[in-house]
Amino acid sequence: MSAVTSGGSGASPPGLGAAPRRRAPWLRAPAADAAGRRAIRRWPWQLVAGVAVLVVLAGLAIAAPLFGSPTHQDLIHGLGPTGLPVGPGPGYPLGADLLGRNELVRLVYGIRVSLIVAIVSNATSIVIGAAVGLFAGYFRGPVEQILMRFTDIGLALPYTLAGLVIAAVMSAGMTRVIVIITVLFWSYPARLVYGEVLRLRTRGFVEAGEAMGARGMAIVRRHLAPHVTSMMIAYSPLNAAAAVAFEATLSYLSAGINPPTASLGNMISDGQAAISYRPLLVVAPGLAIMVLTLAFLLVGEGIKAYNPDLRRLSWLGG
Amino acid sequence: MARGLIRRLVFGLIAIAGVIVLAFLLEFVVPGDPARAIAPRATSLQVLANIRAQLHLNQPLIVQFAGYFGNLLRGNLGTSYIQHQPVAAVIGPRLLTTGVLALAGVVAEVIIGGSLGILAALYSRVRALIGAVNLTLLAVPIFVLGLLLLLLFGFKLGIAPVSGGAGPAELVLPALTLGLIGAPWYAQIVADQMQESLASSYVRTAVSKGLPDSYILRRHVLRNVLSPAITMVGLDLGSYLSGVVTVEVVFVWPGIGLLAVNSLHNLDRPIVMGTVIVGAVAVVFFNLVADVLRMFVDPRTREEP
Amino acid sequence: MTAELAEREPALEVTDLNVRYGRMHAVRDACLIVPAGRVVTLIGETGSGKSSLALAAARLLPSSATITGRVAIAGRDTSGLGSGEFRRVRASLLGCIAQDAMAALNPVVPVGRQVGELFTQHAGMSRQQAREAAVAALAQVEIRHPAAVARLYPHQLSGGMRQRVMIAMAVALSPPLIVADEPTTALDVSTQAEILALIGELRGRMRSGFLWITHDMGVVAELADWAAVMYAGRIVEQGPVETIFDAPAHPYTEGLLRTRRDLRSGPVGAPLFQIPGSPPSPGEEPAGCAFAPRCSRATQVCAEVDPGLEPVRRDVGEGGSFGHVAACHHPVGRSAGASSGLAQGRSVEGQRP
Numbered sequence: 001m002s003a004v005t006s007g008g009s010g011a012s013p014p015g016l017g018a019a020p021r022r023r024a025p026w027l028r029a030p031a032a033d034a035a036g037r038r039a040i041r042r043w044p045w046q047l048v049a050g051v052a053v054l055v056v057l058a059g060l061a062i063a064a065p066l067f068g069s070p071t072h073q074d075l076i077h078g079l080g081p082t083g084l085p086v087g088p089g090p091g092y093p094l095g096a097d098l099l100g101r102n103e104l105v106r107l108v109y110g111i112r113v114s115l116i117v118a119i120v121s122n123a124t125s126i127v128i129g130a131a132v133g134l135f136a137g138y139f140r141g142p143v144e145q146i147l148m149r150f151t152d153i154g155l156a157l158p159y160t161l162a163g164l165v166i167a168a169v170m171s172a173g174m175t176r177v178i179v180i181i182t183v184l185f186w187s188y189p190a191r192l193v194y195g196e197v198l199r200l201r202t203r204g205f206v207e208a209g210e211a212m213g214a215r216g217m218a219i220v221r222r223h224l225a226p227h228v229t230s231m232m233i234a235y236s237p238l239n240a241a242a243a244v245a246f247e248a249t250l251s252y253l254s255a256g257i258n259p260p261t262a263s264l265g266n267m268i269s270d271g272q273a274a275i276s277y278r279p280l281l282v283v284a285p286g287l288a289i290m291v292l293t294l295a296f297l298l299v300g301e302g303i304k305a306y307n308p309d310l311r312r313l314s315w316l317g318g
Numbered sequence: 319m320a321r322g323l324i325r326r327l328v329f330g331l332i333a334i335a336g337v338i339v340l341a342f343l344l345e346f347v348v349p350g351d352p353a354r355a356i357a358p359r360a361t362s363l364q365v366l367a368n369i370r371a372q373l374h375l376n377q378p379l380i381v382q383f384a385g386y387f388g389n390l391l392r393g394n395l396g397t398s399y400i401q402h403q404p405v406a407a408v409i410g411p412r413l414l415t416t417g418v419l420a421l422a423g424v425v426a427e428v429i430i431g432g433s434l435g436i437l438a439a440l441y442s443r444v445r446a447l448i449g450a451v452n453l454t455l456l457a458v459p460i461f462v463l464g465l466l467l468l469l470l471f472g473f474k475l476g477i478a479p480v481s482g483g484a485g486p487a488e489l490v491l492p493a494l495t496l497g498l499i500g501a502p503w504y505a506q507i508v509a510d511q512m513q514e515s516l517a518s519s520y521v522r523t524a525v526s527k528g529l530p531d532s533y534i535l536r537r538h539v540l541r542n543v544l545s546p547a548i549t550m551v552g553l554d555l556g557s558y559l560s561g562v563v564t565v566e567v568v569f570v571w572p573g574i575g576l577l578a579v580n581s582l583h584n585l586d587r588p589i590v591m592g593t594v595i596v597g598a599v600a601v602v603f604f605n606l607v608a609d610v611l612r613m614f615v616d617p618r619t620r621e622e623p
Numbered sequence: 624m625t626a627e628l629a630e631r632e633p634a635l636e637v638t639d640l641n642v643r644y645g646r647m648h649a650v651r652d653a654c655l656i657v658p659a660g661r662v663v664t665l666i667g668e669t670g671s672g673k674s675s676l677a678l679a680a681a682r683l684l685p686s687s688a689t690i691t692g693r694v695a696i697a698g699r700d701t702s703g704l705g706s707g708e709f710r711r712v713r714a715s716l717l718g719c720i721a722q723d724a725m726a727a728l729n730p731v732v733p734v735g736r737q738v739g740e741l742f743t744q745h746a747g748m749s750r751q752q753a754r755e756a757a758v759a760a761l762a763q764v765e766i767r768h769p770a771a772v773a774r775l776y777p778h779q780l781s782g783g784m785r786q787r788v789m790i791a792m793a794v795a796l797s798p799p800l801i802v803a804d805e806p807t808t809a810l811d812v813s814t815q816a817e818i819l820a821l822i823g824e825l826r827g828r829m830r831s832g833f834l835w836i837t838h839d840m841g842v843v844a845e846l847a848d849w850a851a852v853m854y855a856g857r858i859v860e861q862g863p864v865e866t867i868f869d870a871p872a873h874p875y876t877e878g879l880l881r882t883r884r885d886l887r888s889g890p891v892g893a894p895l896f897q898i899p900g901s902p903p904s905p906g907e908e909p910a911g912c913a914f915a916p917r918c919s920r921a922t923q924v925c926a927e928v929d930p931g932l933e934p935v936r937r938d939v940g941e942g943g944s945f946g947h948v949a950a951c952h953h954p955v956g957r958s959a960g961a962s963s964g965l966a967q968g969r970s971v972e973g974q975r976p
Contacts, residue, residue: 153333153336155556156333156555156556156601157556158555158556158557158558158559158560158563158597158601159556159557159560160559160560160561160563160564161559161560161563161575161578161594161597164563164578164579164582165341165582165590165594167582168582168585168590241456241457245457245459248459248461248462249459249460249461249564252461252564252567253564253567253579254583255582268461268462268465272465275465275468275469275473276473276480279469279473282465282469283466283469286462286465286466289458289459289462290454290457290458290459290462293456293457293458293459294453294454294457297453297456297457298453301453
């Protein structure tokens, strides 16, 4: 084994990187070299794959009403003679669930719910978190101390338990889930942004801006915001993936979206009782969650492959 | 060194106190009438009023809190609404049960993740494969993975028990689930640290001393990998606990997590508060343990900055 | 002792060594001998190839480097050995002293153990014996309270002490060759003086040959018996240190010495001499002499023909120094215009002191 004597090529995480090549104005592209400009314009495959899957799923979600009603219980056709749900067949491509509802329709509606939750809670948690990080990093002093204490608490909370506790004080539904995710997720981007602002400070951006006479919010807006924005753009796919998984977990534990509204999580908890003879009721929504999460993660990997400067984020998200 | 530990201990105590206050406050926002929860079939308003008086529910908040805190210090966590037993007695036996699962899960994730990371760092050919495996594991929600494992090993292959219980046979799948979910994080840390070590000057020195590769790995490289890995265990506690709770629900493992979830649904507030407080204490305690371990392993962290 | 040393195999003998990193030719056709018991310094600026040469001889280059040529340590041909074989014998053949002792020592292992593992792995000692041997090794490099120091970690030691630990590791098994890569560059002046004194003393006691890489002419003056100057991957001049300093033959060497001379004894405020231009970038392969673009003595033949190492013969009236060679068509000390004839081939005459 000559691995030890070969001398490493430098730390790089086991990843799926393909070489980034193209520029895009909204992403901070790496310093282009001559070879880069001459190279064939290529998107990283992770980005393409991830976006493609998301587009397909989004299409399904938008077209959901065309599939039928997710809450309609057909006890005659949905349940067989023994009272157990029917398997895949005509009219029920994925079979029926324990209450005679069409599993496929519920699946599509569940995807829709997951996507909506992911997008909305992603936006809210990142906006709040980035704002906290920016203010803490720029204004320093007591503001920084207070905000970062809160952030530390947010980071240390066991999020499932905390989510359950918050769930106990709100009524079931999408609002509840979005609130929980926002409250529990904002501290991660806050810490990332805070660290980045501190780093930017050591590189003199802030001092330079102040020397030019800009103050306060202007500096934040013109000098810090662009860096932070590109960082958050790279971070949001990870955040969205986590949001999808967390919404599913909460709904599974009856602390998110409860039946009869279809959520991939509560479909699994409903179907768990039938796992021995109709595993599809668990496997189908489970696979849907995985595909959705994987799509977001691939997009995230693709963005990082495109601009290796953002590798700082790694999978740990900070 | 001692000064740093004491400082962390103090912060931890403050955090616990904060959690207690928060939990107590939260109780008053929770909808539902505790009196009704205790005696759901009572029809007489007088009975309910008596219960409320007994629980001091009509007193001002501060007084109630003082009473609660006082009880806490004496080890009295209140009485369960549903089970009519002292909370401490209900939670106590389950502590060990959860502890066993938590420990098994940590061992699993360190072993699985560490092995993946070491393999990825040493053998470039498998690096992409391990990267894909890690990505997949990250994409799976913990309860989905648990159910899939249960389906495969429990129902299809029949080699794992499918009904709840707390014995060693029942421990395998939940611990494995926790291990697989946590593995990618350790794999990343271990792989990064190993790559850094392998490329470092001191490994080159070791090579120049003619030491065998396996010796270098064991004595020089892995030692430097331990410290960040242990830090990881400490940092991870919050999300790890969440995982334990979910796994307990999926596999019906009779621990604190399952108790907490059920009690929340039953609005059995004393138990909920009790579990939250116990959870906070556990997090602080194990964070301290991780700090001590890290100081032990990496001598550079022993001096206070 | 001189006669005895003269009969020993040279500590290091490098023949036609070439080191390439991909397309970059870092070391060209280098030939060098380090006699037993002598200190040979390898002088050059960053990028001259001096580190690559030494590391290639010590087989510490990454596997991406391509090495051709012959390397013999204490008479033993090591270039033909497989990596496993070489690993087994290397500790008894050569010791290495790295430049940055802080990075070169494992931060989480006590220094005593890092010295001791040489003894457990190569001298078959038990843990206890190795511990004692390590303490003795630390004492040998003039560390006070060696037993206490052995229990400390690298970050708890001063820079000078760390460097002494590195030296202790290198000399522990008394290898015939010691390769040192700028070990005093990172130290402050007084510590550097101490370390050099230590080396001088060790050298008196041991019979190892030293290959010492540096860019500091002061170190060369103090320590070396023999000096080899490298430029753009080639050895351009070699010879006894006194000769190199008093009568350098290659214009590059002369330029280096002139800068130093100006610094030390020139008029205050006068500009320092600087060799105009800069070395060729790695990867460029200039035809002819690599130094020609910067050389005030260059002529047409310099741009076309790469000079090989030739013995330096002074003008009539001055005896040449035995073994002094330079790769130049118009060496200093000979009137420019009289060329040394066709400069082909490389002949390194015996460098017996």
